[in-house]
Amino acid sequence: MLVPIIATLLGLAALAWSADKFVAGAASVAKYLGMAPLLIGMIVIGFGTSAPELVVSAFAAAGGDPELALGNAFGSNIANIGLILAITALLLPIIVKRGILRRELPLLLVVTLVAWLLLSDGTLSTGDAGVLLILLAVLLTWQILSARQAEADPLVHDVEESTDLRGMSRKAAWTWLIVGLVLLVISSRVLVWGAVEIAEALGWSDLVIGLTVVAIGTSAPELASAIIAVRRGENDLALGNVIGSNLFNTLGVVGIAGLIAPATVSSELLYRDIPMVALMTVLVLAFGFRWRRDGRINRLEGAVLLALWIGYTAYLLLNPS
Secondary structure (H helix, E strand, C coil): CHHHHHHHHHHHHHHHHHHHHHHHHHHHHHHHCCCCHHHHHHHHHHHHCCHHHHHHHHHHHHCCCHHHHHHHHHHHHHHHHHHHHHHHHHHCCEEECHHHHHHHHHHHHHHHHHHHHHHCCCEECHHHHHHHHHHHHHHHHHHHHHHCCCCCCHHHHHHHHHCCCCCCCHHHHHHHHHHHHHHHHHHHHHHHHHHHHHHHHHCCCHHHHHHHHHHHHHCHHHHHHHHHHHHCCCCHHHHHHHHHHHHHHHHHHHHHHHHHCCEECCHHHHHHHHHHHHHHHHHHHHHHCCCCCCEEECHHHHHHHHHHHHHHHHHHHHCCC
8 A cells, every 4th residue: 555655645746747848848849940929828728737647647548547537637627727726816806808708618618518428328439539629629720820810719818828938948948848747647647557456446536536536636736826826916827727738638638548449427426426526617707797897816716715615525535425
């Protein structure tokens, strides 16, 4: 039992560190290859911040642990709102721009409902995975096209602002891209092995270990980004990071896991965990809503989100089978 615990902790730490280096290297390499700043921003907020979830879920699915893969994806979405966004609001209230209230947050809710409908027959099939990945491609295309219009999408604007590409040489960029990717793969495999061993030893289901330990660990890059944004006085960027990460987790991470290995979907995921994602998204919409002006998520509302996440996580740990 001691070895799996150490492996899990080391895997989580290495995953968070390598994801940060991989994202920085990938963004800088893209800049040197002539990619537009807008596309770099979309990569960072999409693939970059969800790289831990993507790699962990891919290895879990390939290794015959589909519940761990799905728990990681949806558990990360819950942690992104109930832990990361909540802590950010507790440190400094978050400005919610009107464009995000009109577009991205409702879109995130719709995407969550679509995923629930596709999985409601109790299976994640190759066809379901294909639909999710096609929706992701359409979403990215829509974001890029809308950002090129006169009034750029505020989420994409936030992403571009949050992408720091200064001070990294071409050699350093390629080095961190490769090193970060290799460590990301190794740490993910170590984490999945340790998490599965712990779950089996404690009698926990793969789904619960994915929703708790693994989900919190793979959300570490978003937490680090949120804390940095607060220190810079740019805490509204945390909301953009969370929305982008949740969209990619639901469409990209679940989609890729389903392509690798079609899976059976448990009733707990359908009637407990995905509804929790939807509930937290609705709460963010409600807390941030203001009539015809930018909204605001204050400290009290952040505390409500955090309390909800703590209660949900406690319930999972008390009912782990």
